Every structure is written in C-alpha cells, then in structure tokens.
Amino acid sequence: MADQYTIHFGILGCANIARKVSRAIKLAPNCTLSAIGSRSIEKASKFAKENEYPDSIKVYGSYDAVLDDPDVDAVYIPLPTSLHVKWAVLAAEKKKHVLLEKPVALNLKDLDIILEACENNGVQYMDATMWMHHPRTTQMRGFLSDAHRFGQLKAVHSVFSYLGGDDFLKNDIRVQPDLDALGALGDVGWYCIRAILWANDYEMPKAVTAWREPEYNEAGVILSCGASLRFEDGKQASFYCSFLSNLTMDISALGTRGNLRVHDFVIPFQENLGPFYVTANSGWVGMSIGCDPPPTEHLIKTDLPQEALMVMEFSKLVKNIKVNGVAPERKWTSISRKTQVVVDAVIASIGKGFVPIEIN
Template structure:
C-alpha cells in the first residue's frame, strides 16, 4: 500500500532495528494519534518482515486521514538502514540499534533531514554523543533519547510534592536502584554483555535511568564530581554487570545509585529532604495499574523519658496514568511529545541537552571506575 502524504498532521516513522523494545514503541506510535510506522529496517529483510507481522497481529498500524477515516497502513520491510533513511515518506527515525553502531546511523539520518529518537545510552562516549547532536542541530532536526519516564505525568506532580517546604524541606539525598537477575545464558548470548556492542553494560542499560532521575531531581544541574566502581564485569572484565555510583552536586546535595544484572527486579528511588522523604518502587517501568503512584513520608520520633515512639506518617499520592500501552502511558507521551515538536517545527532543546548531560555523567563514572573509584570532576 502506498504510504499517505504528510499533511502536517502525522509523523511518518521509520524504525531502524527490530529490538524487543521497538515492539513497545510500535504500539506507542499507534496510540499517539499523531504518528504512523511507515517502514522497518533490519540487516535481514526477513527479520523486518517478521517484526512487522508480529506487531501488526497485536497492534494493526493505522493512519487517520483528514476526513477522519482510519486506513490500514502496513509498513514496508527493508533490508538496508540507509535505504530506509533515504525514503521520502519518512519524517523521523527511531533507532534501536546497539550503542556501538548507533553513531553512524544517527548522523546519516540527520544529514537526510530525519528527526531522531534514539535508544539509550546514546553513544560510546560523550564526544560521539556531541557529534550526533551537533549533526541534528546543523540539519535543523530534533534529537531525543528514549527515556520514557521523562514524559510521565508523575514527574511534574512529584516536583510539586518536593516543593512543599513545610513537609519536605530542602532536598539533600537522591538514592536509586535498578536491577534484574539475568539467567545463565546472558553473558554468552546477550548483546548487553558484549564490549563491542554495549560497552557500558548495566551502567548504560540500567544506570542511565538512575543518572537521569538524579539530574531531574537536581533540576537538570550537573554534578560537581562523581565516583563509581564496577563491582563485577563481563567480557574479560570490560563490561560492567554491577555498578555503584556516587554523585556530588552543589548546594549540599548528593546522589547514589546501584544497578545490576545479578539482582532481582527492583526499580526503587528515594528522595530525601530535611523534613520528609519521597519514595517510588517502580520509577522506570510502572506497575500494571491505571495510576502512577508515589509516597511521601514525614515520620516522627517522640521521646518522653522512658517512652520512645516512632510514628509512621505516610501519604499516598497518584496521577491517573496507565502503566503501558494506552493513550496516557509514558511511552506514548514520549512518542507524541516528540512528534508534536516535529509538527510544530520547534524540536525540544531540553531533549538533546539532557541526553548529553546524562552521557557526560556516564563517561565520568567510567573514568572513575578505571581509576578505582577516584572522584572525577565535571567542568
């Protein structure tokens, strides 16, 4: 089927790579209301065909015309990345390739005038990341990394909680943990244990989210210095499989996180102030629900001679937001927000800036690890 002409109402997406996470974003495009998947590219065209078939069976790709009529719009399967980038019926590309090979295709897409939504971590190191973002800016196209929780309605609501000076006070500590326990085949068969494809291992795959949460809580300020150590490694000792980190900000704020491929599923975050603290136990992938939740605590220790009472004072908070696969889900907001910026002709400056900041912190942590946890200063 011939793809529809772009009437400035929808963004026509090209998917480069058929990774598992791309299936979630296939549905996000479908639910966004302002996008359609026009083509999918893989090095093996049969893999692209299989991806389209499987995703279409669960979530048929549909485009709504100016007359309000919905039309099935099966994407084209392509066996060459550049061929997808060169198509005239593609406005934006979603790049789900491994980190080690991503730079080439981000720059190629930018030069072809395509907007770029890129999986994370965005690059092998910050110099590459800057080259990628600079190429997008030079071409006048948008760049965003695929951090879904950045677009959740929960974050601005939580900022309101953190801004309650009477109940929370000054923010002093950010602590997060993101892990899952990989099976015995992971090291030998998963690209996240491969130094050439995913050199940052768990730090890139999981720690990226912990860094991002810390930056968000610090109002996008960069830390002054960082210290990090890989507790265990894959691929001859070069790919972190467990990592712990400390970040020092100005204004007496610190952050710490732990990420691991060797611990049970856990996605917890604690933001601590002088009077209270805020917790989440699903900060990356929300639990299946129609609400995104967090808790605010202001416990009280009362001592009177022999009486010691530690009183629990916890308030539950939530925003109406489905965990996944609905029009109000965070990944759908991500795709829709990016498409809206494209259609408006005003790509978000913050999107590329925060991606670069995250990469710079990751780089500094890798340098610290090489120097056995030495504190590394960020200029």
C-alpha cells in the same frame, strides 16, 4: 486518523524494545508508523508480521532505505549503542528527527557528534527515557519543588537492577563489548543517573566517584556497579545498578522537610497507574515511641502508557518544527548530554582506580 500534521515514524532495526515502541506509536494520537527497516528484508518482514503491522507500513531490507523514504519524518533508533553514531548522524543528515534509544552513545565524544548533526540539520533529538513522560514524574517533581512539604533536597539514592540469566549474561547484546560496551551502566545505570539529575533539577554534580569492585562478565563488560555523586551545598547522591539482582527500580529523595520514594520509576508495575510515596514534616510521637505521619501513597493514573506519551511529546515537537517552523526543543539534548557526562565520569573513575572525577 493520520492527517497532514501526523508525524510519520520509521524504525531502524528489529530490537525487542521496538515492539514496545511501535505499539506506543500506534497508541499516540499524533503519529503513525510508516516504515521498518532491518539488515535483511526477511527479518523486517517477520518482525512486521509478528507485530501485526498493517500492510500500509513499508518494510525495508536496509536502514538506508528507511532514511531515504521521503514519507518518513522521524526515526526511532533501537540499534546497539556502538551503531548509534553512524545511524543517528545519517538520519539527521537526511533530515529525519531522531528518537534515540538509551544508552545513547558509548561516550560523550560520540554523543556530541550525534547532537551536532541534529543541531546542524535542524532536527529534533530526544533520548527514549520513557519514565520522564509519565504524568507521575510531573507530580513527583511538584512535590520536590514544594518548599513547605519537601524543602531543600539533601540526598538521593537510586537503584535499577534486574536478574539476567546465564544466557543473558554471556550472549545478550547488552553485555557484548563490541555492541553495548557500557553493560549494566548503560542499560540500567543510565536511568539511575537520570533520576539523580532529575531530582537535582538537572544541576550537575561537582564530582563522581565509582564504587570499587564493579562486577564484570568474562568479556569485561560491567554487570553491576555503583557510584557516589557530590553536588553543591553538601548534597549527596548514590546509585547502584545491576544485572545480577532481582528487579528493583527505586528512587529515594530526602529533603529537609520531606521525602519521596518510588519503587517502579522505570516501568510502573501497572501500565496505567504510577504510585509514589511521600512523607512531610515528620515528627516523633510521645517519648519517641512512634512517628508521624506515615508515608502517604499517591496513585497517578495515565490513559496512555509512558512510552506513548514519549512519542506523543516527540511528535508534537517535530510537528512544531515541520509545520510551524519552530526551532528544535533543546531541553532534551541538554538532559541527555548531562546524563552522558555522568556516565563517562563513572567510567573514568573506574578506569583511574576509583578516584573522584571532577565535573566542570
């Protein structure tokens, strides 16, 4: 039941992903969906009906109306990336806390405008990278921090791909140069980059080098690409992201003493169960005729899906600001910005002929 501490969400736009997040808002105990706005009232009403929103949820024929609603504490923005600056900034100026779908911006300059608006208006900012909030992620972090079982990180490789059909590759929002110009790098590469930064405990790479010959659609939007990243102390990372190969969502992290693998890091195969695999202190058996131990599976249960945990965490921070007068949590700003810096470096490397882009 909603009480005075319940955070009231508005959603800007009827993107497909908004169905998933509005369900998450329903599942999370500390927030409620209050309003949905679309460019047309018909579209918003249709969406509300299809998703079985109760009549108490206000349906608006514009994004502005959601932002002007005094009952709305926070907005979830799943609009095409090219519209993020306008609407995230407006939201912040109207003192709405901002949960922003990824890719958060077309480039760092745009993101900084958004972050500055959030900072200046004292509102919470978080990007909607759901897997960060799965309890599995915390468990995996624990393993990576285990000096005896994982040791020091040496290398990370991450992949996120799924197969877009012909229609997707021509017409989906995610491959339109005027809507989501980052293509696969923004939609799926974003997660790979986040995974690499996460595994490195948010240390930034020294340099990023894009792999030659990314694939593009006819409009020049990236359909697949990869990159190599260098960190301090010889640490290496690489990722590959694509709309052109079967669903793959892998992180593989190598430490001096152990390794970690996960094969569904973005969206777990099963909603309530996140598996990961570790090996530690491996050795050869006999005359190297085998090796031991084999990887062990760790199954992390979750009562709430990761996207519900995400809106719950976001709502908790918003409540802290609204009720307790605490300052916005800047951790999420920092992580989002670092991810964008690497996205920009990949684009710059491609643009400059696949040279290494140094990160300052």
